[in-house]
Structures are given as C-alpha cells and as structure tokens.
Amino acid sequence: MRPFTYARAATVDEALGALRDPGTRLIACGTELVNWLKEGIETPARLVDITGLPLAGIDVSDDGGLRLGALARMSDVAAHPTVRDRFPVLAESLHRAASAQLRNMATIGGNLMQRTRCPYFRADVELPCNKRLPGSGCAALDGGDTSSHAIFGWSNDCAATFPSDLAVALAALDATVTAVGERGVRRIPATGFHRLPGTEPARHNELAPDELIVAVDVPAAPGASHYLKVRERASYEFAVVSAAVTLHAEDGVIGDARIALGGVAHRPWRLPAAEQALAGIALDDPAGLRAAVARSFTDARPLPGNKFKVELAQRAAVRALRTAGGVQ
Ligand SMILES: Cc1cc2nc3c(=O)[nH]c(=O)nc-3n(C[C@H](O)[C@H](O)[C@H](O)COP(=O)(O)OP(=O)(O)OC[C@H]3O[C@@H](n4cnc5c(N)ncnc54)[C@H](O)[C@@H]3O)c2cc1C
Ligand code: SF4
Missing domain, CATH: 3.30.390.50 (CO dehydrogenase flavoprotein, C-terminal domain)
Structure with a gap:
C-alpha cells in the first residue's frame, strides 16, 4: 500500500473543494476502498473522510417517496419500517448483500460506487485488464474464466458485471441518484448511473470525478x-x-x-x-x-x-x- 494523507471534510463544499486535486479520493466507511488500496486498484495521495457530512437521513416525503442519504448505512435502510412495508424489494436487496458486519458499516453511496468482482480486475498480480489498466487486454475474454461475466451489453474490451444488489432494486424502482459538484446539482436515473464498458471500461459510472453523491430518491407506490x-x-x-x-x-x-x-x-x-x-x-x-x-x-x-x-x-x-x- 502506498502512503497517503488523511483529512476529514466538515461540509459538502469542503469535500468538493478537496476533489479539485486529482490525487484525492473520498472515503465513506472504507469497506470497499480499503480493499482497493491493499490490492493497488487505487493509489490516492490523499483520502478525505466524508462520514461527518449530514447525509445519513432516511426520509419519507409527503407523497410517500423515499430520500436515502448517501451516508445512510445499508442496515439502517433495510430495517426502516417504511422501507420494509412499502419497498420490500429495497429492504431485501440490502438485507441479502454482504454480511451483517459490512451492512452495519457500509453506506448507500459507497454501495453504488463499488466495482466489479471480476477476478482478473481484483487479482493481486498484474494481469491483462482494460478496466484496471486501459489498453492491457482482457484476461477474461482472452480464454479466461467467464462464468461470472455478462450476457448483455458487453464489449470486446470488457465483459465484467456490476455486483451491487441495491443498484438492481433501484433500477426496478426507477430511482434517481442526486449528485452535487462545483457546477451544481445533477439528477441521474438509476438505470443509467452505471455505464456499459464500451471502449472505456475504466469508467465505471456517470459520476464525474469532481462530484459527490448526496442522496438517492425513490418514487412512491411501486406496488x-x-x-x-x-x-x-x-x-x-x-x-x-x-x-x-x-x-x-x-x-x-x-x-x-x-x-x-x-x-x-x-x-x-x-x-x-x-x-x-x-x-x-x-x-x-x-x-x-x-x-x-x-x-x-x-x-x-x-x-x-x-x-x-x-x-x-x-x-x-x-x-x-x-x-x-x-x-x-
Ligand atoms: C466481502 C464483501 C462482500 C460484499 N458483498 C456484497 C454483496 O453481496 N452485495 C452488495 O451489493 N455489495 C456487497 N459488498 C459491497 C459493499 O456493499 C460495499 O463495500 C459498501 O457498500 C461500500 O460502502 P462504504 O461506505 O464502505 O464505501 P467506501 O469503501 O468508503 O467507498 C467506496 C467507493 O465509493 C466512493 N464513495 C463513497 N461514498 C460516496 C459518495 N457519497 N459520493 C461519491 N463517492 C462515494 C468512495 O470514494 C470509493 O470510491 C461487499 C463488500 C465486501 C468487502
Ligand atoms: S472482464 Fe473487464 S474487468 Fe474483467 S479482465 Fe476483462 S477488462 Fe478486466
């Protein structure tokens, strides 16, 4: 693991200011990011901890929709009475993810920002992987094990799948991811938040490097x-x-x-x-x-x-x- 500095952001503006430096990465609860540091997938110069930001709310709107703060814990959302009663698909997707210990720590924003579990992407030895090192090839498509890979939307450069359970439920619910950046607020449909690999597999999703997820909005009455x-x-x-x-x-x-x-x-x-x-x-x-x-x-x-x-x-x-x- 390479050395890095660590700071805590007290406000959203402070976090956005820190992102102006391309060597900065945000850390929520670290259940994914710390693995990437150990595996060499990310080598930031600076980590900025966002867990002090006021983004952990789970709110029910007047029309019955939900607003999940980006820092709400997976287990808190899964246990919320309204989520359990009116949005079982959401509670079940969270409840069946990871382990109880991870769910107690991990956040909604961090879950959406996780990366593929393709074994070649995660390998601790260097293997051809266009997602990890653009232009290096694809060990999976080049005769590797493709049992965990895609059957839809893959390209000749990458056939990885996205592992989040929550994201699948949010796509069925027509939810929206709300992001803020220095250019303002952006609402991105959950169905289009994650990208297909195309010719740029190293781009995982539509969040810009200078943006932060603040919330996920779920419309009312899914049935x-x-x-x-x-x-x-x-x-x-x-x-x-x-x-x-x-x-x-x-x-x-x-x-x-x-x-x-x-x-x-x-x-x-x-x-x-x-x-x-x-x-x-x-x-x-x-x-x-x-x-x-x-x-x-x-x-x-x-x-x-x-x-x-x-x-x-x-x-x-x-x-x-x-x-x-x-x-x-
Ligand atoms: C062993 C293991 C098993 C798992 N199993 C499952 C599973 O079965 N199903 C499943 O869905 N998930 C699974 N996960 C993934 C888990 O849900 C994620 O690790 C977790 O949700 C990440 O949240 P975090 O707060 O720890 O994020 P972090 O690790 O702190 O951050 C992860 C990434 O998200 C970015 N990030 C975090 N918050 C924001 C934000 N608000 N705005 C912008 N970027 C942000 C960080 O910069 C980083 O790039 C598993 C993880 C592990 C380690
Ligand atoms: S499928 Fe994608 S993530 Fe896996 S080795 Fe190929 S390029 Fe890398």
Missing part, C-alpha cells in the same frame, strides 16, 4: 415488489444472477410490471420488452410469464463460461414476479 438473489451459498455471497421486480396486479392479472436483472451486465439490466409483454398475463400462468420474459432475451450474448445464465436469469425473473404477486 408489490420482490428481490430474488441466486448465489452459490445462502449468505455473504455476491449474486450469480438476481431479479428485482415491482408490479401492480388485479385479481391475479398483471397490470404493469418492472424487472431489473443483476449479474448479467455491467449495469442493472431492465427488461422493457418483457415488461410490455407482461401486461394482461396471469401470475398463475408460468408459461405465459416465461414467454413474456423471453422477449427480452433474444439479444442475450452468453460467453463460453456463462451460457447457464440465460436460463437462470429467465427463471429468476419469473419466480420473482410470482413471489411478488403472492403466488408460489
């Missing part, structure tokens, strides 16, 4: 909702694939539904074609649900190691819809 996480062990494990769904149904028939998948792309992957096809389908019609969901898989491009994700992700989406609708 019934559920987060299904498929993983290799029952706790403390990242998703192989996951599905976040919200739906309004009457007499067991879907009026409208939204679906976002995790573990299949470099950002939460919404299924617009499936969402359109689901209107009018009964929740107790598994074949109808499956056919609707399949509409969004015609452009899936699995890699040699992850063909199983095409089937798994469709099954996860159907099961999440049925669970949200109270049908087993």
